[in-house]
Amino acid sequence: MHALKKHRPLRRVTLAAVTTVTGVVLLLSLKPHTAPTLAQASSPTNQSASSGSSSGSSGSSGSSKSTGTKTVTGDSVQTRYGPVQVRVTVKNGRITEVTAVAYPQDNPRDQEINSYAIPQLKREVLAAQSAQIDSVSGATYTSGGYTQSLQSALDSAGL
The missing domain is CATH 3.90.1010 (Sufe protein. Chain: A)
Structure with a gap:
């Protein structure tokens, strides 16, 4: 049971890192307003x-x-x-x-x-x-x- 508890924090950290990177990539992919x-x-x-x-x-x-x-x-x-x-x-x-x-x-x-x-x-x-x-x-x-x-x-x- 002790081994299971070790892997859970690692999964959370990995999930948080992937979510953060995805958010930053999406934010940077937005294009600024351009004039016609x-x-x-x-x-x-x-x-x-x-x-x-x-x-x-x-x-x-x-x-x-x-x-x-x-x-x-x-x-x-x-x-x-x-x-x-x-x-x-x-x-x-x-x-x-x-x-x-x-x-x-x-x-x-x-x-x-x-x-x-x-x-x-x-x-x-x-x-x-x-x-x-x-x-x-x-x-x-x-x-x-x-x-x-x-x-x-x-x-x-x-x-």
Whole structure:
């Protein structure tokens, strides 16, 4: 009976070691989130079209800033979870509309986070009338990309 008791701890140790190694292998085999190539390919086209229209009116930015309406699309900013790009409408020197043209939407978690983050960021921009806004908790990467794209759009608009 003494010999049986010796083998039991060895079996438990072996089972624990095999389980641990299997768990580590499974954990390491997970792939990180990657951005879709389709969204990246369409973003520069939107940006070049809008920057063409904004560069045509940027020569008279002093007069259009106070009297006209401009819609400018900011740079596409690559974040950890995908590209973020913002379009801004400026009327009489004030931001009247902010639209997120591109943002991470690949999986349900991205959709859940951005369904509350994007409207909150929009409200903050319209209230602050600048890119100096707070990040949304839980959407740090999207908030950072949103702010960078917004700043590039405001720079192009002459604000």
